[in-house]
Amino acid sequence: MSETQTAMKVSGFTFLRNGEVLGYPFVESLKSLLLVCDEVIVALGQGEDNTRALVEGIGDPRIRIIDTTWNEKMTDRGYVYAQQKMIAQFNCSGDWAFYLEGDEIIHEDDAPKIRAAMEKHLHNPEVEALAFDYLHFYGCPDLVAQSPAWYRRAPRVIRNTIRSWAPDGLFWVVMDKNKRGRYPRAALAGCPLYHYGHVRSAEKMNEKNRQVSKYWKHEAKPHRYNQIDASILQPFKGRHPAGVQQWLKDYAEASFTPDPSYQLSKRERRHRRMMVLERWLGRDLTKKHYVLVD
Template sequence: MKVSGFTFLRNGTLLGYPYIESLRSLLLVCDEVFVAVGQSDDDTLARVRGIADPRIHVIETVWNEAMRDRGYVYAQQKMIAQFNCSGDWAFYLEGDEVIHEDDAPKIRAALERHVDDLEVEALVFDYHHFYGCPDLVAKSPAWYRRAPRVIRNSIRSWAPDGLFWVVMEENKRGRYPRAALAGCPIYHYGHVRSAEKMQEKIRQVSRYWNHQPKAHDYSQIDASILQPFTGTHPQGVQAWLAEYAEPAFKADPAYRPSKRERRHRWMMKLERLLGGLDLTKKHYTLVSRP
């Protein structure tokens, strides 16, 4: 079995991504890793090359600055990297996502277990969405609880955006992939980077969604969705957290939840009443457990 990894990056340092830590964690699982690096205003390309692992293959790209429709430029960059993968599986990890070293053997074992089961087209991971600081995670229907991050590399798939895949069974029709659970989480650190880096990230990426950039303030959140994180962070990201994560966070007690957030509160109550029902949107069809 051969496992390919892939991702895309641009201005990773300038925007405060733990992308080196992310790539090193991906190397714990993959036999090759393709990184589409867009023209940047910082040292992203040099730092990726500086990992100096022969399994990493850099693809220098130019982003389509005219593409401002719902983040589709991310899909374009994602697919540039994916189309270079040659393994049985293609493992996509975003620049603010990290694999725990304890989970790497479990992931490899799950892929080995399903490699000959053609009904399983993808592997779905649970998520720890850290928010505001490394000690809190966000849990509500606004934050996807699970997402596919590995796709079988022998099927026709494409990405409408950076988050998920569509499998094309016919030329004019697509569906979400059939998936098994990985049985372990992805550690998502995009919302613990410093407030300054987060503001710069919002300023730069808003144009690709045809949005006007807004002022960012971590404190403006419904605190009822935040829960203490009781696990351990991956060893490879701990130095980054100590140096680059937002050092202090406190939710604004005067914050008034939006209509959407109030609706999510009711959804979470319903989930608890119905014994753990998951009402979040799913970009996959579950066909197998771990």
């Protein structure tokens, strides 16, 4: 590693609780984060399973666990997730902070590209974040969901020398003025992140819905993978990250058949209309939580 490279420090961070019970590939996620980062901060909530032992079992000294307590009374729009995310981020000491959720994986082939993008923009203050393309696997490892319902790009790396916070778990707001916030200015990372949250076993998915719905004031409804607009599902023609392939064999749903009698929701009909309009205009009309810069 060159002198320039060693001068840059990259922090990774995430939050976890009951990752084993809820079927997250969090060990695989953390291992992929270690391909890029010099330290990884894990805000670990008090749980009832072996999540802590499994994280410790990775055996890498770059991982630092911070024990946390979740506010069980915070049920407004998932804000408890933002609280946990920021506990981890506020303990990052690198030039960049890389947030990866417990069901997201970095492909080993992309790790050098990500590090190179951070090096490229390290001394350019106009670039405050890096945004990634997303592969959202659905129902089984062979299908990807592609529609406005599934964010196509998201910032996951933030410059750690600016005032930022997360109003929920998915995006950041930069506070460069005392009373007003804005989305970060982001360059493209040039590679995707692999999202496996919707291929976990149906049993684990239902347990996840049961446990987390209260933080969004939602009713915990049974999840059935086959209840979806099949037109948004596309075959995956790439290669899964090496680190998640065993998890996919052991814990993911192996096959998936959409229900041909499924009735589209009002939201899904709207998204179909949006996709037609996108094809006509040649533009991505989805909401973006960043401002793209060159």
